[in-house]
Amino acid sequence: MYKLIYWPFLPGRGEFVRLVLEELGVPYDDVARRPEAEGGGASVVSGHLYGQGDLMPGFAPPYLIDGDLTVAQMPAICHYLGLRHGRVPADEGLRARALQLQLTIADVISEAHATHHPLSSGLYYEDQKDEALRAAATFREQRLPKWIAFFERALQRVGQTFLLGGEISYADLGLFQLVEGLCYALPNASRHLLDGAPRVTALHQQVGDRPRLAAYLRSERRIAFNEHGIFRRYPELDAAD
């Protein structure tokens, strides 16, 4: 059985991996979410940070353990799972495109995180709040419109529901979770932009309605967004209503 190692108290980048595992319907052991008495807890994650611990080193979680193999880096894990379960196209060009799109999603994630931590992830939000106000305004007004337009354009070119065509891929799950996160963190800015992105909105709806995903989203396995991790709701960073 796969083992997933990720912080137990926030969705973060680990959630992008969970969505792939849940959509595949494969069982996995979400190790750090076990009770501490059963080997869970945040120390499971922190013990492997920066390539420490006994895993083949990865810098930061999520880590997926598949037998003797450990894969780190969210897009690399999603790509690995897609290949392993025959859920990426055979065509190398489409495979490269799936990876490219997930890397683009990962870039938006990093920028979204930087809105509340522009100076350093090592400082508290409160210690960089003035800078965050400036960074978030630029993100909302200059960057996010471009990102959303990019995904809308990508779907328009394909002319089908999903980013690679008629079949769902991990990149669609990634875009779903990105939209979820943006709507949590910056509801006003996101609503406004998504109103102008009907294809992205439809993809988000379709992914969330898939039977396995819908059941997962209702389950206790789904961790709610909160003020840890990437997508945080600080109303002062959002646009006015």
Place this chain on the structure above:
Amino acid sequence: MYKLIYWPFLPGRGEFVRLVLEELGVPYDDVARRPEAEGGGASVVSGHLYGQGDLMPGFAPPYLIDGDLTVAQMPAICHYLGLRHGRVPADEGLRARALQLQLTIADVISEAHATHHPLSSGLYYEDQKDEALRAAATFREQRLPKWIAFFERALQRVGQTFLLGGEISYADLGLFQLVEGLCYALPNASRHLLDGAPRVTALHQQVGDRPRLAAYLRSERRIAFNEHGIFRRYPELDAAD
């Protein structure tokens, strides 16, 4: 022949792709570096930004065009080229590891860029210089030591010259260029850290001594670092000598 589309006046993320092409010894058309009268210039790049233009959309350069296929995102391009030329291992685990390492290098690149543009890539350095001083100090003192130690540890585990073992991969070329960039941008901080990382230092030396790479680095095709792009030498952001 491959076409590479990237800003003609800075090494940036495009250079990580050039190093792969140069080490492979395959010819490529570095389109934007042609004279403008022959179809070159920065407008070649900017016309495709954010998925505009007639390519299958990629958000930002570099773009690699291989016949009908366009691949964007530096790590996806490197992975595609490695597969296409039989230069990644057949083993899916090692392939995932190569990708994971390149994604980690891409993360360091983004953090290095954020030292001089902590608030936004859309503002000038001069308009975020105070913030850059704080961000760069945290990068130098808290983050960079962890990144260098991570790669040193990864090489130690493998016990051979390169990140995947005895054979060079695109991740080694990436680590070479990362070291080049860090030594340009933050020479004092980098020298200090590399003194404690003999395996990373040796890998950097070995890669730079490879015949094709050494010839490339001496050629006019190699663009010198400068105060555009990722790695910029602003002495006030470096450690004291």
